[in-house]
Amino acid sequence: MTDLTSLTLAEARDGLARKTFTSVELTDAHLAAMERARALNAYVLETPEQARAMARDADAKIGRGEGGPLAGISLGIKDLFATRDVRTTACSKILGDFKPPYESTVTTQLWRDGAVMLGKLNNDEFAMGSSNETSCFGPVVNPWRRDGSDAKLVPGGSSGGSASAVAAGLCLGATGTDTGGSIRQPAAFTGIVGIKPTYGRCSRWGIVAFASSLDQAGPFARTVRDTAILLRSMAGHDPKDTTSVDRAVPDYEAAIGKSVKGLRIGIPKEYRLDGMPSEIDRLWSQGAEWLKAAGAELVEVSLPHTKYALPAYYIVAPAEASSNLARYDGVRYGARVDGNNIVEMYENTRASGFGAEVKRRVMIGTYVLSAGYYDAYYLRAQKVRTLIKKDFEDCFAQGVHAILTPATPSAAFGIGEKTGADPIEMYLNDIFTVTVNMAGLPGIAVPAGKDAQGLPLGLQLIGRPFDEETLFSLGEVIEQAAGHFTPTRWWG
Amino acid sequence: MSVDAATVRRIAHLARIAVTDAEVPHLQGELNAILAFVEQLSEVNVDGVEPMTSVTPMEMKKRVDVVNDGEIADAVVANAPAREDHFFVVPKVVE
Numbered sequence: 001m002t003d004l005t006s007l008t009l010a011e012a013r014d015g016l017a018r019k020t021f022t023s024v025e026l027t028d029a030h031l032a033a034m035e036r037a038r039a040l041n042a043y044v045l046e047t048p049e050q051a052r053a054m055a056r057d058a059d060a061k062i063g064r065g066e067g068g069p070l071a072g073i074s075l076g077i078k079d080l081f082a083t084r085d086v087r088t089t090a091c092s093k094i095l096g097d098f099k100p101p102y103e104s105t106v107t108t109q110l111w112r113d114g115a116v117m118l119g120k121l122n123n124d125e126f127a128m129g130s131s132n133e134t135s136c137f138g139p140v141v142n143p144w145r146r147d148g149s150d151a152k153l154v155p156g157g158s159s160g161g162s163a164s165a166v167a168a169g170l171c172l173g174a175t176g177t178d179t180g181g182s183i184r185q186p187a188a189f190t191g192i193v194g195i196k197p198t199y200g201r202c203s204r205w206g207i208v209a210f211a212s213s214l215d216q217a218g219p220f221a222r223t224v225r226d227t228a229i230l231l232r233s234m235a236g237h238d239p240k241d242t243t244s245v246d247r248a249v250p251d252y253e254a255a256i257g258k259s260v261k262g263l264r265i266g267i268p269k270e271y272r273l274d275g276m277p278s279e280i281d282r283l284w285s286q287g288a289e290w291l292k293a294a295g296a297e298l299v300e301v302s303l304p305h306t307k308y309a310l311p312a313y314y315i316v317a318p319a320e321a322s323s324n325l326a327r328y329d330g331v332r333y334g335a336r337v338d339g340n341n342i343v344e345m346y347e348n349t350r351a352s353g354f355g356a357e358v359k360r361r362v363m364i365g366t367y368v369l370s371a372g373y374y375d376a377y378y379l380r381a382q383k384v385r386t387l388i389k390k391d392f393e394d395c396f397a398q399g400v401h402a403i404l405t406p407a408t409p410s411a412a413f414g415i416g417e418k419t420g421a422d423p424i425e426m427y428l429n430d431i432f433t434v435t436v437n438m439a440g441l442p443g444i445a446v447p448a449g450k451d452a453q454g455l456p457l458g459l460q461l462i463g464r465p466f467d468e469e470t471l472f473s474l475g476e477v478i479e480q481a482a483g484h485f486t487p488t489r490w491w492g
Numbered sequence: 493m494s495v496d497a498a499t500v501r502r503i504a505h506l507a508r509i510a511v512t513d514a515e516v517p518h519l520q521g522e523l524n525a526i527l528a529f530v531e532q533l534s535e536v537n538v539d540g541v542e543p544m545t546s547v548t549p550m551e552m553k554k555r556v557d558v559v560n561d562g563e564i565a566d567a568v569v570a571n572a573p574a575r576e577d578h579f580f581v582v583p584k585v586v587e
Contacts, residue, residue, distance in 0.1 A: 096573075098571050099570075099571065101564070101567035101568075101570060101571075102567075198548070199547050199548050200548045200550070213544075213546075213547060239553070239555060242552050242553055243546075243548070243552075245548060245550060246553065305536070307532075308532065308533055308536055310529075311529055311530040311531075311532055311533050312530075312533060314526060314529065314530055315530055315533075322507060326508075329508070330573060331572070331573075331580050331582055332568075332569075332571070332572055332580060333571035333572060333573075334571070334573065335573065336573035336574065338583070339583065340583075341583055341584075341585075342582055342583045342584075342585050343508070344510075345582070345583050346508040347505075347508050347509060347510035348510050350507075350508050350509045350510070351509050351510035351511065354509065359507075359509055359519075360519070360522055360523070360526075362507050362509065363500075363503050363504060363507050363509065363519065363523060364523060364526055364527075365507075366503050366506050366507040367495070367499075367503045367523070367527075370503070370506060373493075376493070377530070379543055380533055380534075380536075380538060381530075381533060382543035382544045382545075383536075383538040383541040383542070383543045383544075384533055384536050384538065385543075385544040385547075386541050386542055386543065386544045387536065387538070387541060389544065389547065421521065421522070421525075422525050423522055423525060423526060424525055424526070424529050427529075438547075439547065440547030440548050465548065
């Protein structure tokens with residue numbers, strides 16, 4: 001029998017439906033692969049017993065002809081999603097051994113459709129980071145290595161565990177969340193596909209909040225089709241999240257293979273940065289050529305406020321984070337560190353429970369919202385955000401259907417390479433992705449080539465609000481032209 | 493704009509994060525690096541621009557104002573670091 005962990009999600013779905021193998025076999029193959037790959041540190045919690053129970057249940061349903069769209073499919077879940085009675089930490093010490101008495105809406109829908117949970121995946125603490133190095137469980141290792149080197153590389157972040165697990169065959173797909181690029185950047189760094197849907201497409205209920213006006217859940221998988229299959233189950237209106245949109249969820253998979261003839265693709269000139277590596281530039285041109293060959297029309301567009309997206313983000317996101325993270329006070333859940341009075345208890349709990357990056361962002365957020373600084377920082381940033389969104393609206397009003405950009409300014413870097421004194425160096429990773437969150441738009445990262453050292457590189461497609469289908473159609477064109485990217489196994 | 497050591501301590505207290513004297517210079521450097529980075533927003537002309545309040549133009553749905561959940565006190569306190577019956581326990585706040 002072929003290695004079940006090397007199947008795509010769609011192939012596994014078809015094999016289960018034809019009863020070529022069972023979900024228990026598929027699950028066991030993944031659990032064994034996870035055990036061999038612990039050096040990657042992708043999972044922070046493996047849930048083998050629950051996985052096998054869910055798999056047996058899926059097999060029974062498939063046998064009765066009652067299997068859902070994801071019946072028996074093995075998935076990993078980012079540790080930011082609350083899972084009932086299963087430890088959920090956001091990879092922060094401050095949540096301790098928190099076991100939610102409830103289940104997030106997105107994961108509820110995945111289980112409703114028959115999926116099987118293998119475990120919880122590592123991420124940057126509270127999703128704050130671009131390298132998965134801020135997790136209290138330690139960094140995740142990228143399954144990719146530079147040619148001829150055994151240096152450990154980051155998988156990107158914040159959804160680094162999700163990306164690493166999918167790329168290494170430790171699950172067929174995974175959930176992620178994306179506040180500034182936390183799905184697309186790790187997808188690009190590990191040679192897989194990741195999509196951040198339109199803000200409001202997926203419910204945020206039961207996902208540990210970072211920056212509520214930017215956070216959005218989305219899937220990772222090894223093919224565009226597989227992410228389309230997953231998104232259909234994850235998306236949909238939820239009365240428990242007033243920002244989730246009451247709008248029918250299309251059959252995204254039907255968009256795979258649809259012609260892109262006549263679609264107008266914008267190439268934003270502001271994304272051509274000074275000092276950008278030539279291989280990123282070449283990849284971008286190559287992507288444009290592939291879309292053109294498939295019948296799309298390329299047009300240069302301008303998004304004049306692009307350079308202000310990252311600084312505006314580093315006001316808006318920490319401001320919202322400082323408010324959201326106020327709930328971690330050592331009273332209702334999580335770890336507590338005692339003090340002589342209640343304020344000392346709060347301060348000691350938060351000093352010991354939060355890591356350095358989280359403290360930094362909570363303090364920046366507190367400062368920009370504090371009396372006397374609110375207008376100069378927060379209000380101005382929200383006005384700039386309006387201008388960033390208008391840039392995209394103007395572009396779409398000119399008949400542009402989607403925008404093509406690089407996903408990241410470089411390939412994956414080494415663990416410890418960018419954790420120096422200047423936090424901005426790390427923040428620059430999200431320069432191409434953060435604009436999309438600021439404007440609430442959908443964005444997909446698709447692997448498209450390799451750099452000179454043999455590491456995968458990705459392209460990003462940005463769509464009109466709620467037009468994820470066009471992104472899947474265009475992403476498929478890139479995937480067909482670029483092929484698939486599989487790391488050479490070194491991790492046992 | 494940049495922050496001095498006293499401001500760093502004030503922000504830390506507002507954020508309810510204990511900081512040691514040894515941590516202050518380091519935090520001050522990092523916060524000032526971020527503030528210097530965001531300073532470029534001051535060159536954008538935002539005259540007459542509305543601040544963004546909702547990224548997706550939509551009317552917020554309102555649910556019917558009725559009790560639809562509750563009687564789950566056991567679940568609510570289950571994860572508390574200190575509890576007695578259905579109460580959260582905190583250090584004494586009223587003398």
